[in-house]
Structure formats: structure tokens, C-alpha cells
Amino acid sequence: MEVLESLYEMINRGIQDGKDDFHTMIFSNIQNNKVESRCVIVREFNKEKKTLFFNTDVRSPKVEAIKKNPETHCLLYHFKDKIQLRLSTYSSVHQDDEVHNTAWKKTSISSRKCYLTKYSPSQFIESSDDGIPDHLIAKIPTLKESEFGKANFAVILNQIISIDWLYLSSKGHRRARYDLSNDEIKKSWMAP
Ligand SMILES: Cc1cc2nc3c(=O)[nH]c(=O)nc-3n(C[C@H](O)[C@H](O)[C@H](O)COP(=O)(O)O)c2cc1C
Numbered sequence: 001m002e003v004l005e006s007l008y009e010m011i012n013r014g015i016q017d018g019k020d021d022f023h024t025m026i027f028s029n030i031q032n033n034k035v036e037s038r039c040v041i042v043r044e045f046n047k048e049k050k051t052l053f054f055n056t057d058v059r060s061p062k063v064e065a066i067k068k069n070p071e072t073h074c075l076l077y078h079f080k081d082k083i084q085l086r087l088s089t090y091s092s093v094h095q096d097d098e099v100h101n102t103a104w105k106k107t108s109i110s111s112r113k114c115y116l117t118k119y120s121p122s123q124f125i126e127s128s129d130d131g132i133p134d135h136l137i138a139k140i141p142t143l144k145e146s147e148f149g150k151a152n153f154a155v156i157l158n159q160i161i162s163i164d165w166l167y168l169s170s171k172g173h174r175r176a177r178y179d180l181s182n183d184e185i186k187k188s189w190m191a192p
């Protein structure tokens with residue numbers, strides 16, 4: 001399971017390093033019978049539980065959609081290391097619980113500012129605006145002000161069901177699938 005261990009390390013490296021390609025991923029889900037994808041920041045990874053987390057605004061349409069259909073997908077591509085990861089995931093929304101509280105404590109005050117907007121993500125609006133209160137334009141909120149964002153903050157937990165690993169190399173491409181749905185991980189080679 002050398003490959004699996006190395007890709008777990010890569011995921012952790014991406015979380016720590018904001019400049020790493022694995023700091024962000026493309027998260028896809030089904031909404032109104034259509035696939036929707038967007039870029040999100042990978043916040044945490046639990047190697048034992050095989051869970052990957054990102055934060056979001058609870059007012060985002062994807063939150064209700066995930067509750068209706070938890071079958072989701074995460075895509076990561078590491079340009080330098082030439083590795084693509086396609087993760088089949090099963091997602092759940094966390095608010096007002098331990099996962100939510102722990103993640104909120106870890107957020108910086110500046111990133112809490114996004115959760116102070118008066119708008120719901122993806123809402124249509126009259127003119128170009130981010131909905132942040134006027135007195136906070138180009139300013140960082142105080143700790144007290146930032147706490148109002150907690151009500152709009154949610155954590156998406158993504159349980160990894162399988163990993164499709166693709167390594168592109170001039171010496172030969174390699175691809176493997178890891179089935180994580182049981183306690184015993186099953187590895188199968190695939191044609192790249
Ligand atoms: C670099 C980058 C990082 C982003 N990180 C997040 C994130 O962690 N969580 C999130 O909900 N949206 C994030 N977004 C915004 C989403 O891509 C998307 O625009 C937003 O979630 C609204 O769409 P939706 O609610 O319909 O998914 C990020 C966008 C970019 C470009």
C-alpha cells in the first residue's frame with residue numbers, strides 16, 4: 001500500500017501548504033438532477049476514518065442538495081507530481097455539533113468574514129456585490145463580530161468510498177483503484 005500512504009501524505013501536505021496543488025479540489029454533487037462542480041479548499045483529512053473535509057456557507061444550494069443526495073465526488077490534480085485523484089465520496093453536512101465547533105475554532109478571523117455576507121451563495125442579485133456589511137469593507141472584523149458568521153458556517157464531511165489514482169509519466173502511465181468501502185482495502189490495477 002505504498003502508493004496509498006504516499007497519496008495520504010500528499011493530501012496532508014496540500015492542507016498545510018496554501019500554494020500546493022492539493023490545497024484545493026473540485027467537489028461535485030447532483031443538484032436538481034444535474035451535476036454541479038466547484039472549487040473548494042481541503043481543510044482536513046482523517047487517514048483512519050478516510051474522511052476529507054471542507055467548509056462552506058450553510059445557505060449554499062449544495063447543502064440542501066447533499067442532504068437529498070449524499071453521493072458526491074472530489075477531484076484533485078497535482079500538476080508538479082503528475083497525479084490525479086478521483087474520489088468517490090459520500091457526504092454529510094455538519095452544523096451545531098462537535099465537527100462544526102472544532103472547525104469553526106480553527107478558522108482565521110479573516111476567513112470568517114465570508115460568512116458575514118447578507119447573501120446566500122449562488123443567489124442572483126441586482127448588481128455586483130459581495131454582501132459584506134459596509135463597515136467591514138477592506139477591514140478585518142473583530143473577534144466578536146466574526147462570531148456572527150458561525151450561524152452561516154457548515155462543514156462538509158466526505159467519506160471516501162474509493163480512490164482512482166492516475167500517475168502520468170513519460171516512463172509509462174499507471175492507474176489503480178482503491179476500494180475503501182470495507183475494512184480491508186482492495187487494490188486493483190486499471191488501464192490508464
Ligand atoms: C480557490 C477557491 C476556493 C474556494 N473554496 C471554497 C470552499 O472551501 N467552500 C465553498 O463552499 N466554496 C468555495 N469556493 C467558492 C465555490 O467555488 C463556489 O463559487 C461557491 O461555493 C458557491 O457555489 P455553490 O454554493 O453553488 O456551490 C472557492 C472558490 C475558489 C475559486
